Amino acid sequence: MAKNVNLVGRNLYDLDTYSSAEIETIFETTQVMKSIIKRDYKKIPTLRGKTVCTLFFEDSTRTRISFELAAKRLSADVISFTKAGSSLKKGESLQDTVYTLDAMGVDLYVIRHGCPGTPALVHKYSDKPVLNAGDGKHAHPTQALLDMFSIWEKKGTLDGLKITIVGDILHSRVARSNCIGMKKMGAEVTVCAPRTLMPPKIEKVYGVKAEYDLYKAVQEADAVMALRIQMERQSEGLFPSLGEYSQKYGLNKNVLEQTKDDVLIMHPGPMNRGIEIFPEVADSEHSVIIEQVTNGLAVRMALLFLILGGKAAKEVK
Amino acid sequence: MKFKRRIIDKIELDRILKRMANEVIERNKDYEDLYIVGIHTRGVPLAKRVASYIEEFEDVELQVGALDVTLYRDDLNNIEHQPKIKDSILRFDIEGKKILLVDDVLNTGRTVRAALNALIDYGRPRSIQLMVVVDRGNRELPIQADYVGKKVPTSHNEVIRLYLSDYDEKEEVDIFETEK
Amino acid sequence: MKKLLKNGNVFVSKNKKFEICDILLEDDKIKEIGKELSDSEAETIDCNGYHILPGLIDMHVHLRDPGYTAKEDIISGAKAAAKGGFSSICCMPNTNPVLDNTSAINYVTRKAGDLDKTRIFVIGAMSKGLEGKEIANIGSMVNAGVIGISDDGNCIQNTKVALNVVRYASTYDLPIIVHAEDYTLSGEGQVNYGKMSTKLGVKGIPSLSEEIIVSREIMLANVTNSHIHFSHVSTHRAVELIRRAKADGVNITAEVTPHHLLLTEEECAEFDTNKKMKPPLRTEKDRQALISGLQDGTIDVIATDHAPHTDYEKELEFLKAPFGVIGLESAFPALYTNLVKNGEFQLEELVAKMSENPAQIIKQDLGLIAEGKTADLAVVNLDESFLFSENYIASKSHNSPFLGKTFFGKPKFTLCKGKIIWQD
Ligand SMILES: [Zn+2]
Numbered sequence: 001m002a003k004n005v006n007l008v009g010r011n012l013y014d015l016d017t018y019s020s021a022e023i024e025t026i027f028e029t030t031q032v033m034k035s036i037i038k039r040d041y042k043k044i045p046t047l048r049g050k051t052v053c054t055l056f057f058e059d060s061t062r063t064r065i066s067f068e069l070a071a072k073r074l075s076a077d078v079i080s081f082t083k084a085g086s087s088l089k090k091g092e093s094l095q096d097t098v099y100t101l102d103a104m105g106v107d108l109y110v111i112r113h114g115c116p117g118t119p120a121l122v123h124k125y126s127d128k129p130v131l132n133a134g135d136g137k138h139a140h141p142t143q144a145l146l147d148m149f150s151i152w153e154k155k156g157t158l159d160g161l162k163i164t165i166v167g168d169i170l171h172s173r174v175a176r177s178n179c180i181g182m183k184k185m186g187a188e189v190t191v192c193a194p195r196t197l198m199p200p201k202i203e204k205v206y207g208v209k210a211e212y213d214l215y216k217a218v219q220e221a222d223a224v225m226a227l228r229i230q231m232e233r234q235s236e237g238l239f240p241s242l243g244e245y246s247q248k249y250g251l252n253k254n255v256l257e258q259t260k261d262d263v264l265i266m267h268p269g270p271m272n273r274g275i276e277i278f279p280e281v282a283d284s285e286h287s288v289i290i291e292q293v294t295n296g297l298a299v300r301m302a303l304l305f306l307i308l309g310g311k312a313a314k315e316v317k
Numbered sequence: 318m319k320f321k322r323r324i325i326d327k328i329e330l331d332r333i334l335k336r337m338a339n340e341v342i343e344r345n346k347d348y349e350d351l352y353i354v355g356i357h358t359r360g361v362p363l364a365k366r367v368a369s370y371i372e373e374f375e376d377v378e379l380q381v382g383a384l385d386v387t388l389y390r391d392d393l394n395n396i397e398h399q400p401k402i403k404d405s406i407l408r409f410d411i412e413g414k415k416i417l418l419v420d421d422v423l424n425t426g427r428t429v430r431a432a433l434n435a436l437i438d439y440g441r442p443r444s445i446q447l448m449v450v451v452d453r454g455n456r457e458l459p460i461q462a463d464y465v466g467k468k469v470p471t472s473h474n475e476v477i478r479l480y481l482s483d484y485d486e487k488e489e490v491d492i493f494e495t496e497k
Numbered sequence: 498m499k500k501l502l503k504n505g506n507v508f509v510s511k512n513k514k515f516e517i518c519d520i521l522l523e524d525d526k527i528k529e530i531g532k533e534l535s536d537s538e539a540e541t542i543d544c545n546g547y548h549i550l551p552g553l554i555d556m557h558v559h560l561r562d563p564g565y566t567a568k569e570d571i572i573s574g575a576k577a578a579a580k581g582g583f584s585s586i587c588c589m590p591n592t593n594p595v596l597d598n599t600s601a602i603n604y605v606t607r608k609a610g611d612l613d614k615t616r617i618f619v620i621g622a623m624s625k626g627l628e629g630k631e632i633a634n635i636g637s638m639v640n641a642g643v644i645g646i647s648d649d650g651n652c653i654q655n656t657k658v659a660l661n662v663v664r665y666a667s668t669y670d671l672p673i674i675v676h677a678e679d680y681t682l683s684g685e686g687q688v689n690y691g692k693m694s695t696k697l698g699v700k701g702i703p704s705l706s707e708e709i710i711v712s713r714e715i716m717l718a719n720v721t722n723s724h725i726h727f728s729h730v731s732t733h734r735a736v737e738l739i740r741r742a743k744a745d746g747v748n749i750t751a752e753v754t755p756h757h758l759l760l761t762e763e764e765c766a767e768f769d770t771n772k773k774m775k776p777p778l779r780t781e782k783d784r785q786a787l788i789s790g791l792q793d794g795t796i797d798v799i800a801t802d803h804a805p806h807t808d809y810e811k812e813l814e815f816l817k818a819p820f821g822v823i824g825l826e827s828a829f830p831a832l833y834t835n836l837v838k839n840g841e842f843q844l845e846e847l848v849a850k851m852s853e854n855p856a857q858i859i860k861q862d863l864g865l866i867a868e869g870k871t872a873d874l875a876v877v878n879l880d881e882s883f884l885f886s887e888n889y890i891a892s893k894s895h896n897s898p899f900l901g902k903t904f905f906g907k908p909k910f911t912l913c914k915g916k917i918i919w920q921d
Pocket of ligand 1: 649650651676728729775776802
């Protein structure tokens with residue numbers, strides 16, 4: 001384990017503030033947590049007496065359950081605060097919500113919010129660490145960590161690997177956090193999308209390669225990740241039809257044939273089968289999609305342990 | 318930290334381990350259900366060492382595992398540095414088995430308490446025995462070892478350190494005094 | 498009432514140069530400028546070590562009064578202006594009710610007239626209710642004293658309406674002040690479309706959104722021969738469009754804000770809502786183009802677009818927080834410190850862009866230090882530095898992108914019509 005890594009009391013807004021040594025430590029701890037998940041008795045007493053609050057202003061049952069189960073496996077108490085849908089209503093005050101929860105003795109916040117930058121705002125009202133579980137189209141660092149762990153676990157490293165992310169890059173916080181994290185760990189990242197779904201200047205911002213032809217994008221890849229396409233992008237006029245999208249950017253058998261023999265196929269879920277990914281690919285031996293879910297739980301356990309397990313060093317605000 | 322004196326040298330350490338191996342043999346008769354588990358960090362090579370002596374004396378093969386108790390510690394709130402976890406390796410089912418826990422030093426008893434809890438989360442062993450090289454007193458919990466290499470009464474400002482050739486350049490047990 | 502300002506470094510307008518001399522004021526006029534003046538009746542003010550500028554003029558201020566007085570009101574806004582060295586400001590009509598009718602305009606002029614502080618000119622709406630549908634009562638607003646018209650904050654999207662407003666207003670001798678933004682392109686954009694929108698994962702406001710309207714308005718100005726003034730120009734292509742149109746003789750003028758001159762989109766990286774405004778902070782290339790535009794006269798005026806919002810509103814989530822930043826009190830010190838002090842820009846030029854030039858655009862006989870002219874003056878100490886903090890700010894709101902910065906060029910006195918309206 002890397003020396004001098006101390007994540008106690010740290011916030012996780014995005015991976016830009018985490019070093020490669022810290023990410024490596026998270027991976028190693030994740031491996032331990034994964035072995036615990038796999039045994040018959042899956043609970044450990046590590047965070048007994050700690051309270052984790054999940055603050056979800058946006059619907060995401062999957063992510064919320066994953067965090068809450070992670071906390072429970074570590075014997076922490078969980079407060080679940082959901083306010084989906086009402087987040088942009090007038091008169092809603094995040095400040096009051098956080099003050100109230102803080103008064104109840106929360107030790108760590110997990111926040112999902114439709115508005116980018118909100119995790120940092122929560123930390124403005126509370127001195128407790130904040131974990132970003134997705135803020136608007138900005139960042140989703142725990143998803144990126146689990147994606148990266150899934151590759152790291154199979155390939156032993158990310159350094160020098162070629163990773164391709166295909167889909168609606170423009171609206172994807174998963175893609176953004178992965179670009180930051182994977183580059184940090186030494187991978188070469190290619191993003192692939194129609195031009196209307198590609199963020200401007202992405203090559204400059206993240207040091208990744210933008211490719212518009214799926215066949216070219218996957219040829220050299222060690223891992224290919226498909227992103228979920230939201231149906232409403234069509235009505236927003238960003239691409240002509242799901243049919244055409246699927247034909248040009250869907251991962252199907254023909255695409256898989258162009259890849260390396262040991263390529264990993266990934267998807268953050270939930271999948272639109274038959275649109276961005278086809279069953280013959282999603283269920284192939286290359287796919288680690290189901291394992292990503294387990295890894296998600298393990299990564300979140302690792303983070304909760306690393307951040308809450310220990311006396312918090314005084315953080316300078 | 319100031320070196321005070323050596324309390325066990327290389328030869329004596331080897332003699333102690335052999336002696337304790339014999340005690341285990343005497344007490345356990347059959348080895349089918351006996352699994353040896355070392356507590357990270359120093360307990361792991363000690364467990365291997367003791368196991369190899371029993372194997373040598375009795376011509377049997379034993380299962381040896383490693384247990385990390387970090388996740389079971391009760392003092393996580395008080396440690397300043399990031400606790401490091403090592404993977405617990407128990408490649409066997411402990412259900413109904415006799416477990417021999419091995420550690421280097423028995424002090425407050427809290428590490429052993431954590432190890433007992435950790436072990437029990439893996440299953441329900443028939444019995445658990447405890448072996449330590451040094452028992453330095455200062456117990457805070459009602460825990461006693463079944464096999465003790467040497468009893469060394471110490472005060473709170475003293476630290477006992479076991480060196481093993483698996484990790485270190487020497488093999489001995491030293492006592493240090495912390496400056497306060 | 499006479500005042501004698503002794504030994505100041507005076508910006509003498511006829512020479513466009515600074516000279517150490519005295520200024521004698523009588524009532525609201527500058528009576529005499531010269532060396533070693535004396536007048537036994539006059540109150541003497543020692544200005545040794547200070548620079549004396551024409552009272553600054555800000556032609557783009559949101560006073561929020563009537564309607565949004567938690568953010569600012571006429572009194573607090575005038576105070577902030579005086580503290581920033583401004584003797585005159587022009588207030589924008591996006592209040593509640595909108596300044597698109599005589600009675601609303603009278604309310605502002607009456608309240609401002611009672612103040613005996615910074616002079617406040619009113620800009621009336623271009624379209625009724627700023628809705629971009631029907632021409633506002635421009636004729637009667639001119640009678641009520643407006644010095645320009647603008648839908649600022651909004652932009653007329655329908656080209657036919659835009660044309661008719663410009664054509665109708667061309668009868669009156671006033672600037673038509675345009676906030677250039679194509680809504681179909683800016684949409685729900687929050688920051689510059691480009692590096693920062695990608696980094697933050699928020700929708701971007703492309704430069705094109707501004708440039709398309711600038712192009713359109715240049716054409717409208719050309720066919721109607723009216724005077725169109727562009728508010729807060731922010732992109733390098735917009736500067737180029739204006740430069741070429743001016744060369745072609747089209748009757749247009751343009752302004753730029755201190756924040757667009759001094760800051761870039763990089764400032765937004767931490768989701769600081771005090772860096773969120775329209776148009777958004779752009780790239781370094783744009784910023785450099787704005788400075789060049791200022792230098793070669795493509796851009797005539799620096800105006801603050803002072804847009805106060807309460808702390809409560811700005812402390813919201815990034816998407817929820819309103820656009821706009823305050824600027825009255827930071828404008829001159831920030832520009833002096835970051836453009837003049839480092840030699841990028843001449844102090845004389847900066848002063849002209851903040852006094853004489855806006856006075857010409859709003860057609861007021863102000864902005865000059867010359868005998869017989871109105872005694873509007875800003876006395877500043879270029880060598881005195883200060884911390885620009887929330888405590889320093891006199892405005893009701895604190896949403897400045899410059900909080901925590903140290904500036905030189907501290908305003909010491911501001912005079913309007915011969916009266917000291919603010920003193921450090
Ligand atoms: Zn505007």
